[in-house]
Amino acid sequence: MKYYSTNGQAPVADLRKAVVKGLAEDRGLYMPEEIHKLPKAFLNDMPQMRFQDIAFNVASAFFGDDVDLDSLQDLVYDTLQFDCPVIRVKDNIYSLELFHGPTLAFKDVGARFMARLLRYFIGKAEGSGANRLVNVLVATSGDTGSAVANGFLGVEGIHVYVLYPKGKVSPIQECQFTTLGKNITAIEVDGVFDDCQALVKSAFMDKELNQHMMLTSANSINVARFLPQAFYYFNAVARLIALGHKPEDIVVCVPSGNFGNICAALFGHAMGMPVKRFIAANNANDIFYNYLQTGKYEPKPSKQTLANAMDVGDPSNFARIINLYSENGRLTPEETHQRITSLISGATYNDEQIREAMRQCYKETGYILDPHGACGYRALQEQLQPGEVGIFCETAHPAKFKEKVDDILGIDVEIPERLAAFMKGEKQSIPMTKDFEDFKAFLMTR
Numbered sequence: 001m002k003y004y005s006t007n008g009q010a011p012v013a014d015l016r017k018a019v020v021k022g023l024a025e026d027r028g029l030y031m032p033e034e035i036h037k038l039p040k041a042f043l044n045d046m047p048q049m050r051f052q053d054i055a056f057n058v059a060s061a062f063f064g065d066d067v068d069l070d071s072l073q074d075l076v077y078d079t080l081q082f083d084c085p086v087i088r089v090k091d092n093i094y095s096l097e098l099f100h101g102p103t104l105a106f107k108d109v110g111a112r113f114m115a116r117l118l119r120y121f122i123g124k125a126e127g128s129g130a131n132r133l134v135n136v137l138v139a140t141s142g143d144t145g146s147a148v149a150n151g152f153l154g155v156e157g158i159h160v161y162v163l164y165p166k167g168k169v170s171p172i173q174e175c176q177f178t179t180l181g182k183n184i185t186a187i188e189v190d191g192v193f194d195d196c197q198a199l200v201k202s203a204f205m206d207k208e209l210n211q212h213m214m215l216t217s218a219n220s221i222n223v224a225r226f227l228p229q230a231f232y233y234f235n236a237v238a239r240l241i242a243l244g245h246k247p248e249d250i251v252v253c254v255p256s257g258n259f260g261n262i263c264a265a266l267f268g269h270a271m272g273m274p275v276k277r278f279i280a281a282n283n284a285n286d287i288f289y290n291y292l293q294t295g296k297y298e299p300k301p302s303k304q305t306l307a308n309a310m311d312v313g314d315p316s317n318f319a320r321i322i323n324l325y326s327e328n329g330r331l332t333p334e335e336t337h338q339r340i341t342s343l344i345s346g347a348t349y350n351d352e353q354i355r356e357a358m359r360q361c362y363k364e365t366g367y368i369l370d371p372h373g374a375c376g377y378r379a380l381q382e383q384l385q386p387g388e389v390g391i392f393c394e395t396a397h398p399a400k401f402k403e404k405v406d407d408i409l410g411i412d413v414e415i416p417e418r419l420a421a422f423m424k425g426e427k428q429s430i431p432m433t434k435d436f437e438d439f440k441a442f443l444m445t446r
């Protein structure tokens, strides 16, 4: 399979290059040249299949040309060592719990898969005599760093540097990437998130540094991080069908920020995943919501909200969604908008509405929502039509946002063992200024 750039100015890449580079040379996002339809027999059998086997079938359609099937199966099984269960919250509303992985958020799935795929390609390069450590640089304001660090933890041949702003990430988040040791180095930058991102960008552009060491990013736009998220949507649909629901009634609702998660669901749909329609639930960052209403895409600076992992003012995967539904620019913007609005509706909620949804759900059902999942729950509650069955992604465990959830619901959310274990570990990080020369000097010694 070849991957082309959404900006159309870069050469097509094979999977290996798309994964190692992340972004195309023209700063566009990579798109697969073909989207293989899954066979009817598989779609019929899904309700009787296990999650891992469903995922392997979906993975084969994406990556089967580029990764031998035995290795791909190992890769998928090793990624999915935890379940993404479908839990009935009330009536026809279900939660797709994506927080049973190591860092209790959905980004674990993509990060783990990407780490293993990268390892696979390094292994092949070793076979051909080239043997170099691959260094992953990632800037984080919290959640991405923990998912990437844990996804890559202990993966041979790869070293991860997580750059984070000193004093600006929550203690729970910080311990998820500073206590790991092994092949993970946390770098505490005396600055803000943008400084961390600037250091990473400068490093990728520095000739001398790139000659000294092989650098790659684990950005969320990477095809190896976003496509595997389709696995759990197929599984969720299979579970709903097994419960007796009809595919033509299923509405999938995704709390969205950078739109990687919902984009994977939309790719799944293009592969034949039987779903009626989608809802993209936003917090107060309503850029996609406004696009659906007006057909105009107007990025804005992000606003800080309760659901902070969705505080995005210029969603990076928007270009992918447009490219998918415009058939790589063949359709006009009006036709594309028409296609998108016939499949996807939007929702936008301010912090007070998020709080209300959390309280109402807890009071009525006892189910504890985190602020992100709450946007998804509320959108289904408001938009589900008679006869439809809705499923929303619960993208993080409520204990990840314990102070907020406790405060809003007046409860004491239990901290899962995995999270507590991180908090007991010893914090280790390397202090760094925001001056690129200091960061470079440090990397040159590695």
Ligand SMILES: *Cc1c(COP(=O)(O)O)cnc(C)c1O
Residues within 6 Å of the ligand: 105, 106, 107, 143, 255, 256, 257, 258, 259, 260, 261, 262, 309, 310, 372, 395, 396
């Ligand atoms: C990253 C994240 C989101 C947003 O997902 P996108 O793929 O960026 O749309 C939502 N909720 C949580 C908890 C997240 O960490």
